[in-house]
Amino acid sequence: MVLATPVGCFKSVIEEVGPFLKKGAIVTDVGSVKGRLAREMEGLMPEGVTFVGGHPIAGSDRSGIDAATENLFVGAKCIITPTEHTPEEAVRKVTELWTAIGAEVCFLSPEEHDLVFALVSHLPHLIAYTLVNTVSDVNPEYIHYAGKGFKDTTRVALSSPELWRDICFKNKENLLDLVQRFQESLTSMVDALKRNDSEELESLFEKAQRLRGKL
Template sequence: MRKNALCGHVAGCGRTEANLIRAKEMGIIDSFDTDPARACEDADLIVFATPVGTFKELANRIGPLLKQGAIVMDVGSVKGGLVYEMEDLMPSGVHFIGCHPIAGSNRSGIDTAGADLFRGALCIITETSKTDSSAFQRVVGVWRTFGSVIRTMEPGEHDRIYALVSHMPHLIAYALVNSVDDIDGSSLGFAGQGFKDSTRIASSSPEMWRDIVMLNRENLLKFIDAFKGNIDALCRHLRAGDASALEKEFRRAKKLREALKDNIGND
């Protein structure tokens, strides 16, 4: 926001003072406070970038000090019921707009920050019957300035989609790495690029992902059942020695995966 001249004073808030001092030294923030309410006092725009499981408590803590007309947005990976709860937690005259930029990586922390992170990347902005259209347009404007490609949807739709293309793959990657370790941890030393790519997301923040999967667990549990059905089908073909049924399933996946190349996103 600073690089795009979208803000005046930036106040940082976090749990660890050392990170805040570093952010200030790097010129990313102007001031900081480890108390969220004090950090948000008089702010025009508040951005929640903490694990989604902390949102409600934080909203309760900062609520009394938010000024009329303030906008609260987030960058969390779960929307669904959380957006509706956050809308209800906002004081009168303060508007919540849910955002999910499809960017970033398994890395976290101030040293991996970059002004171009969102350029060309998809950003989902949620809309509900309570969404204030003026606040919505201002938030859309912020993401447009970053160079994001914006899609708008209802929070529940967001959670169904991202349970499939993000939350389920994370759960699978965590389970895959742990399974290899359970069977023979020493084999990890023989892994090639395929394994490394397919499990990169298993080094994502456990704290962040614990909250994400917990808040989207109904979709996840349903979809994981379908995934297990596909795994079982492949195992049946393997047991039956049905090479052509296996090839057919592989061809189907290859075709779908190859079609992803030219999609909007940061590929």
């Protein structure tokens, strides 16, 4: 069984269908948060049923059946997040599921997964939503002057608000810590601007450019 609802619905779904799951069944998911949620899901499994966390790094800002594509997972990474309680056989079967549809499987603990994706996914979504809202607060009509750079930077702000609301709250601690780090980094650039320190500002831009170039 694959859970593919917003992560905030996982518990209620399992409570509803759990009594119908047979011994030996494996439940996995495609959610963007693991951490405490993965361990909570383990505790909700009926006797003889195993939960194995999964997170395919695929998709887009679109959602629903109309956004489906048969090659969505080909060449995409899929993170599997076993815990110390996850049977190796269940991990093997979930791994085979993802490799069979073309995904490249990687493994992280639930906790490291949430730190990594707070940094490279959840924080960028917050920033994208905030950037668009800043335009709205100044003058929403200015959005019509936006070019490709703005569209690329804020594409994920088209994502489902319900989905991302749940993700942010389920990974709140990591996200709040990284927002603080982001604010400190932004403050460094603001300070360089205030000091008219062009060398420092360029250096900060170059640091980002070097790492971004590795993608």
